[in-house]
Amino acid sequence: MRDIIFFALLIIALSYLSFEIYRRIRYIRLGRPEACSDQRLARWKYFCQSVFLQKKIAEYPLPGLLHGFLMWGFIVIMLSSVDMAAKAVFGTTIAFLEQPWFLAIRDLFILLMLTGVLGFTARRIWLKYFRQNWFHSSVKTYAILLLIFFITTSELTYFTADALLMENLLPGAWLVAAFARGLSPLGATAIGMLMEISWWLHYLTIFTILLVIPKSRHLHLVFAPFNVYWRSLRAKGSLHPDFEPASGTPGRSGNGVKDFTRKQLLDTFSCVLCGRCHRECPPERSKEWLKPKKINGFIRTYLEEEGQQLLNNQPSVKMAGGLFDYDFIWNCTTCGGCNEACPVNVDHLSKIIDMRRSIVAEEEHIPPAMQEFFNNVEQTGNPIGRTPQPGQDNNGAGAPEFPSISEKPGAEYLLFAGCLGNFDGPTQKAATALAKILRLAGVDYALSGGEAWCCGETARRMGNERLFKKTARRNIAGWQKYGVRKIITLCPHCFNTIKNEYPELGGYYEVLPHAAFLAGLLRQGRLQITRPRDTAVTYHDPCYLGRYNDIFAQPRQVLQAAGAHLIEMPKSKKLSFCCGAGGGRFWTRAEKENRVSTNRAKEALATEADLVVTACPYCRTIFAEKTEQLKPGQMAVLDIAQFLLEATLEPRR
Ligand code: SF4
Ligand code: SF4
Known part of the structure; x- marks a missing residue:
């Protein structure tokens, strides 16, 4: 019995x-089949x-x-x-x-x-x-x-x-x-x-x-x-391309649950609910409306409840603007903290990006500042909307004595200063500092200047795949004309995209972020520290330099060589918190409160360092604005190139 x-x-x-x-x-x-x-x-x-x-x-x-x-x-x-x-x-x-x-x-x-x-x-x-x-x-x-x-x-x-x-x-x-x-x-x-x-x-x-x-x-x-x-084997910093429907027309076919891939739907049943993604999500920790764990939870519950009807060919509820409201989707800074933390390789970010692509494809509910970004890049090649003047294409460093690639084709390195480095006053100073250091070290370089377009990174992370491809292809064609092989970047967003995403469009380069390149110059003895700074510094790891590309040691080596006494913030290196500028949020910060930025600036201020140094124009701008707002005059903010230049060349202030 x-x-x-x-x-x-x-x-x-x-x-x-x-x-x-x-x-x-x-x-x-x-879901859609995906080769994995x-x-x-x-x-x-x-x-x-x-x-x-x-x-x-x-x-x-x-x-x-x-x-x-x-x-x-x-x-x-x-x-x-x-x-x-x-x-x-x-x-x-x-x-x-x-x-x-x-x-x-x-x-x-x-x-x-x-x-x-x-x-x-x-x-x-x-x-x-x-x-x-x-x-x-x-x-x-x-x-x-x-x-x-x-x-x-x-x-x-x-x-x-x-x-x-x-x-x-x-x-x-x-x-x-x-x-x-x-x-x-x-x-x-x-x-x-x-x-x-x-x-x-x-x-x-x-x-x-x-x-x-x-x-x-x-x-x-x-x-x-x-x-x-079946996890993605792409480089961490490389977004998956947008789905191209059978007709061959680029763009999303729709905004339903069936537009996700099978791997994305498998994610939802694999989640352990451990909460690590929440813990590493800056908007979630800053009490903004974004909960990475819920991305899986909402889709899973929807499938559990409506799966049979979907199998019977009932239409799916909208993902963007239906299952997920728009704020939830736009609040992501694309910092990658959630994906990095997940023990079972759930990919939250790809779903957010796909939903953004749907919103952009539907041409509705795009935040006005993002729409302006798209329009400016479409019309002028940069998000500021400034038309580069003919004959002034070396304005990348804001100093005409530095050569541009059009004047010096075949230079060993192209210095790609990015849109802020080209057109934003404070970032131009960082670009100038970098250019001066390169000249001091005898590096054979030329500036990209205003002739190059935006690298396309931010457009891509905002969901505008078409614009990303347009700007990237234009840059690749331009650089081909000048025989560009090696690129030094001022901005980690440019670095990540040119290094990890341009190859799929035919652009293969040796790409070096300026922080790592400067560390190399110091190692080779091509720069001499004549005036160590002797300053308490806290270093902020930009997400696209650190978490996405594992560059943690070199910036710290540069700072220490230049005399910095490093004070780490509680969240640093791989577990660093985003400054709140990624994923397009740099450009929407004027129209929407950015608690992530406030949160990170408070963490920097709490170290009581004299300076916060970073290696990203977005981060530097955010820290400058927020630290000044929170504690006026307490903390200076510099790019790593500016900090190093003051220890090697410039007289002390
Ligand atoms: S990428 Fe960053 S901001 Fe976006 S959901 Fe993940 S942890 Fe949150
Ligand atoms: S980290 Fe991964 S497994 Fe843990 S709750 Fe988030 S999605 Fe689920």
Whole structure:
């Protein structure tokens, strides 16, 4: 009878789980197919590191370790469960599961799993009630931890009772042996009952978990490994191209859930709800309306509720302006913090960008400042709307004595100062400082000047793929004319786009951000520090230099060489917070409050450094505005080139 009940429950639980998984696979397949099975070796390597070795999760050491205990422990305990079932149902054992080495490992993982369950419970209570309000733990989460506790302890008591009844303590089972010493005073009847109860508790709990999985965060056990394997292998800073419909017309085909790719929909069922993306999202932490975790949550809930109708060809609700309101979509600074933090490779940003592309394609609900940006770039090639004057195309540094590429074609390096470097007064000073340093170090360079158009980065991140391609292609054609091979950039946004996104349009260059190039000049001894600054400096990592392109050390080397005493902000390097200017928000800051900028400026001011130095014109401008607003006169703001120049050439102020 026991066997019949066991198999009946097993079949019910597995059938239900399979059906629920199949249902979700059908919803995922509503999305557009996307080629993501290339480079198999690289994918498997990352998969093993991420899934089996828990590398990404371990970036947060304590939860990473606890999660490792549970994941590895679950595999071991499930293997052992097969032995329990074989013994009770078929009266046999599986030889390798009774080997001393396996029993020793099993007992170790029983202990580690219990540590994991207790550790996670304590951490959740601690974070929820004493530390952070972002951390959400539902009753379901605690219930699952309780179920894991039951599975683990019931296995331990089952094997202990079995050993006592059979009077056969197997070698290697050290925890069972210790437990057996405690339970040995019980009589045979009590031990027999304990064994029976443990067995049923064990399997009923497993069946319950199988039934609960589809409705809980533990669905990630099924989908997350696939999500990790099929993650994007593009460079971190390279956005996916816009979808081109079969007709060949560039642009989004629509604004529905089916316009996302299958990988984007798979994301939504893979999310663990760990909240790391929230924690690294500057708008979310600054109490603006943007919650990266909800991007998955909203789409997942919509698919769960309406998936069947969608399969029956019912039209989808609008994503941009329907499931997600416009503010939610435009508040993203594209800093990449969420993607970087996610342990299961959920790509939040690609969905935001796709929704922006839909908005731009529909030509409605574009913030006025962004529309002005598009119009200016279309008409003049730069967002400021300034028409470069003929014969003055070396205005990049604001100093006519520096050569432009049209005057000096074939120069070894093109100095691409970007739109702010070309036309914005304070940034022109940074461009001039950089040009002076290059001249001082004897670098063979020429300025791009006003002849080059905007690199297209911001247009692309605002969702205007067509404009990005237009400006990028124009620049590539222009540089081809002058034989440009190597480019030094003043702005990390230009750097990232020219380095990571121009190659898809045929533009292949060696691209060097000025902070890294300056570090190289110092290393080679081509610059001498004659007047070290001896100043307390806090350095802000621009997202597109640091997080997207892993350039953290070189700017700090430059600053320290120039005499800076570095004071790090609490959030720096890979976990640095955005200044609030990315994703087009630099250009909308006048029409909409930017709490992200205020937040970051406060963090800089709290260091009590004399100076905040950065290596990005957007960041520098934001810090200059916000620090002055918050604490007038307390903190100066400089570009790294200006700081270095004052230590090498310029007289001290
Ligand atoms: S890219 Fe940055 S701002 Fe945008 S959702 Fe992710 S963490 Fe938030
Ligand atoms: S999307 Fe990733 S980081 Fe965010 S909650 Fe889900 S699993 Fe965690």
